[in-house]
Amino acid sequence: MSLWVDQYRPRTLDDLHYHPELSARLRSLAASGDFPHMLFYGPSGAGKKTRIACTLRELFGPGVEKLKIDQRVFMTPSKRKLDVNIVQSNFHIEITPSDVGIYDRVVIQEILKEIAQTQQVDLSAKQRFKVVIINEADSLSRDAQAALRRTMEKYMSNMRVILCANSTSKLIAPIKSRCLLIRVAAPSPEEMGVALARVAKKEKFDLPDEAATQIVSDAAGNLRKAILILEALKMQSPDLTSNISVAKPDWETYCIKVADLILQEQSAQRVMLVRGKLYELLSHCIPPTTILKTIASHLVDRVDESLKADIMHWAAFYEVRMCTGSKKIFHLEAWVVKVMSLYKHFFYGIDMPDDFEI
Amino acid sequence: MFLKPQPAKAAAAPKHTIDPQTQPWVEKYRPKTIDDISAQEHTVEVLRKTLVSANLPHMLFYGPPGTGKTSTILALSRQLFGPEHFRTRVLELNASDERGISIVREKIKTFARQTPRATSGSEYPCPPYKIIILDEADSMTQDAQAALRRIMETYARITRFCLVCNYVTRIIEPLASRCSKFRFQPLDIASTRFRLEHIASSENVPISPEAIAALIATSEGDLRRSITYLQSAARLSASATSPAPITPREIQEIAGVVPDVVVSSFAATLGVDMDHGMDMDLDDGPASKGSKGFDHVRGKVQEVMKDGYSAAQLLSQLHDLIMLHPTLTSRQKSRCALILAEVDKSLSDGGDEELQLLELGLRIHKALK
Numbered sequence: 001m002s003l004w005v006d007q008y009r010p011r012t013l014d015d016l017h018y019h020p021e022l023s024a025r026l027r028s029l030a031a032s033g034d035f036p037h038m039l040f041y042g043p044s045g046a047g048k049k050t051r052i053a054c055t056l057r058e059l060f061g062p063g064v065e066k067l068k069i070d071q072r073v074f075m076t077p078s079k080r081k082l083d084v085n086i087v088q089s090n091f092h093i094e095i096t097p098s099d100v101g102i103y104d105r106v107v108i109q110e111i112l113k114e115i116a117q118t119q120q121v122d123l124s125a126k127q128r129f130k131v132v133i134i135n136e137a138d139s140l141s142r143d144a145q146a147a148l149r150r151t152m153e154k155y156m157s158n159m160r161v162i163l164c165a166n167s168t169s170k171l172i173a174p175i176k177s178r179c180l181l182i183r184v185a186a187p188s189p190e191e192m193g194v195a196l197a198r199v200a201k202k203e204k205f206d207l208p209d210e211a212a213t214q215i216v217s218d219a220a221g222n223l224r225k226a227i228l229i230l231e232a233l234k235m236q237s238p239d240l241t242s243n244i245s246v247a248k249p250d251w252e253t254y255c256i257k258v259a260d261l262i263l264q265e266q267s268a269q270r271v272m273l274v275r276g277k278l279y280e281l282l283s284h285c286i287p288p289t290t291i292l293k294t295i296a297s298h299l300v301d302r303v304d305e306s307l308k309a310d311i312m313h314w315a316a317f318y319e320v321r322m323c324t325g326s327k328k329i330f331h332l333e334a335w336v337v338k339v340m341s342l343y344k345h346f347f348y349g350i351d352m353p354d355d356f357e358i
Numbered sequence: 359m360f361l362k363p364q365p366a367k368a369a370a371a372p373k374h375t376i377d378p379q380t381q382p383w384v385e386k387y388r389p390k391t392i393d394d395i396s397a398q399e400h401t402v403e404v405l406r407k408t409l410v411s412a413n414l415p416h417m418l419f420y421g422p423p424g425t426g427k428t429s430t431i432l433a434l435s436r437q438l439f440g441p442e443h444f445r446t447r448v449l450e451l452n453a454s455d456e457r458g459i460s461i462v463r464e465k466i467k468t469f470a471r472q473t474p475r476a477t478s479g480s481e482y483p484c485p486p487y488k489i490i491i492l493d494e495a496d497s498m499t500q501d502a503q504a505a506l507r508r509i510m511e512t513y514a515r516i517t518r519f520c521l522v523c524n525y526v527t528r529i530i531e532p533l534a535s536r537c538s539k540f541r542f543q544p545l546d547i548a549s550t551r552f553r554l555e556h557i558a559s560s561e562n563v564p565i566s567p568e569a570i571a572a573l574i575a576t577s578e579g580d581l582r583r584s585i586t587y588l589q590s591a592a593r594l595s596a597s598a599t600s601p602a603p604i605t606p607r608e609i610q611e612i613a614g615v616v617p618d619v620v621v622s623s624f625a626a627t628l629g630v631d632m633d634h635g636m637d638m639d640l641d642d643g644p645a646s647k648g649s650k651g652f653d654h655v656r657g658k659v660q661e662v663m664k665d666g667y668s669a670a671q672l673l674s675q676l677h678d679l680i681m682l683h684p685t686l687t688s689r690q691k692s693r694c695a696l697i698l699a700e701v702d703k704s705l706s707d708g709g710d711e712e713l714q715l716l717e718l719g720l721r722i723h724k725a726l727k
């Protein structure tokens with residue numbers, strides 16, 4: 001049995017109910033015979049992937065949903081073998097750079113060239129080109145992006161690239177200028193409400209307004225999350241009326257605990273304790289940036305107005321350090337120490353030099 | 359049609375047949391001869407002489423994207439060798455080709471050492487050397503570049519190199535010093551407008567001067583970008599159910615530009631005075647700027663992130679807004695400039711967009727208080 005998010009995922013552009021002007025745009029582009037390379041961008045859970053899948057279907061028909069997974073071997077420049085699973089249909093192929101780590105350039109180059117140099121063999125195919133979807137395009141290395149540039153120009157006759165990213169900030173300009181940019185904003189609370197109601201209708205139950213409002217506010221624009229919560233809640237309390245409380249994921253509860261620990265006591269021992277908890281979170285593969293942001297956001301909800309900006313400032317500061325440095329834990333910990341000292345100073349009324357006054 | 363199969367496997371190279379209808383306009387309107395290159399008069403003039411003398415130094419083309427570097431060397435090569443000999447005389451490698459040190463040693467060297475076969479009866483100059491074009495050369499490793507040095511020297515008589523790059527500083531000095539350098543300028547407004555109008559009229563796309571101005575403004579001297587945007591806009595307006603004229607706003611959306619109202623409203627939240635004579639209905643009146651500064655800024659940042667706008671793009675537009683602001687003092691502006699620069703750096707170091715935007719917002723808010 002699949003999850004509701006998957007089961008009730010819209011399959012065609014007509015099924016998509018929010019951002020209608022965007023769907024209309026995609027429909028006419030698919031019909032125009034003049035389909036460009038595209039870059040879909042927007043926050044997580046806004047429906048980028050769904051929209052891409054619907055666009056593919058519009059381009060190629062239902063055949064595009066017949067997926068197969070191929071195990072492929074690539075050779076790195078240092079002659080190491082690299083096994084990669086690749087999802088594809090007769091009409092498209094999907095790549096997720098994080099699956100191939102630092103060798104993304106090699107894999108992308110190989111796959112694109114291969115596709116570019118083979119013509120569509122299926123004579124009944126509606127389009128002469130194949131589509132290459134690159135997920136999480138913002139995590140493509142610079143090298144891989146550079147490799148894409150000219151390929152995108154050169155092999156336009158047999159291939160179109162669709163990039164999917166949270167933001168355009170990490171993509172190099174030459175890539176952006178070769179794509180039609182499609183911004184997919186998060187659905188509004190009302191639109192999320194409609195989406196939830198649809199799922200409820202298909203599952204044949206009534207979704208009380210109160211529950212819907214609660215879920216929508218918890219999901220903060222992430223529709224995938226909203227539907228996941230709905231399904232979980234429905235399991236917990238089938239009538240969805242009795243005092244619903246949206247259970248937070250374990251890691252989030254854990255982060256809240258860490259925030260509490262920081263505010264309860266500011267001492268060397270406490271730093272060690274928090275450090276242990278941070279390790280625990282990291283070892284469960286929670287991304288360090290998520291950890292930092294979650295703790296920070298709970299901290300600022302609990303402290304005096306005058307401390308909030310400072311806590312966030314140092315969060316931003318150490319988050320960049322995590323990106324450029326090598327040990328995530330060092331910087332998480334440094335931030336915790338910083339926050340503790342800010343907090344302590346605040347309570348003992350000692351004036352601290354304002355470190356980020358300019 | 360403009361295709362450059364690699365000479366090494368010329369026979370096997372698939373024959374693409376591109377329907378001119380679906381061909382990207384950047385390819386379709388790629389200059390065919392060096393005389394079609396706009397705005398690079400000096401370079402073209404020097405190269406025109408080489409067509410006559412049929413002698414060519416090693417060359418290094420550098421300059422920002424979309425200024426005609428690749429087009430120029432390709433046009434020149436074709437004018438030298440003609441379509442018939444292009445395949446055997448020109449090797450074009452770019453960043454999408456594997457160009458590690460082993461390839462330099464094997465593929466490039468193999469091509470470089472071949473003595474070109476004499477040609478006769480060609481209407482083209484067909485000088486007795488080959489050309490190796492290393493496009494996007496700044497993405498080659500230092501090692502690979504170093505390995506090129508010897509090859510360049512050893513086979514100089516029968517092989518000329520043309521290195522093409524954006525940043526001349528990324529080319530190692532020993533290579534750069536062996537080349538004549540040609541700098542490509544960002545296209546000036548008049549040349550860009552001229553090319554765009556030419557393409558629009560060839561494609562029968564009705565476009566207003568305002569829309570052309572928006573294309574020029576969003577593409578910052580990069581002709582490839584403005585041509586791509588023009589084609590996208592034309593596509594969208596042609597495929598709309600009721601054909602609509604291309605609006606400047608549409609071009610901004612295609613280019614990923616944040617709408618002015620969003621930027622203004624963000625700026626207003628940070629305490630930038632946006633009321634100066636403008637009749638705009640912003641949801642952030644001065645009344646809502648109270649002691650709740652933090653939550654206010656944070657709410658705005660979350661809103662912008664939900665709408666999917668790029669932090670880097672917003673930052674750059676905010677920069678323009680602040681620097682050109684009529685009433686902010688220069689002291690305030692320089693404080694903001696410092697903050698903007700720091701956040702820009704953090705973003706390019708890979709910092710989280712939401713955290714950085716919040717950092718930007720909170721600090722500017724404070725600096726303007």
Ligand SMILES: Nc1ncnc2c1ncn2[C@@H]1O[C@H](COP(=O)(O)OP(=O)(O)O)[C@@H](O)[C@H]1O
Pocket residue numbers: 383384385387388389394395396397398422423424425426427428429430542553581582585
């Ligand atoms: N100086 C120029 N004159 C005419 N067209 C140009 C010029 N510069 C760029 N273009 C147009 O932009 C496209 C990209 O140019 P290209 O030569 O590939 O840029 P670069 O290699 O400098 O990034 C070309 O197809 C052409 O249509």
Ligand SMILES: [Mg+2]
Pocket residue numbers: 427428429493494522
């Ligand atoms: Mg180029």
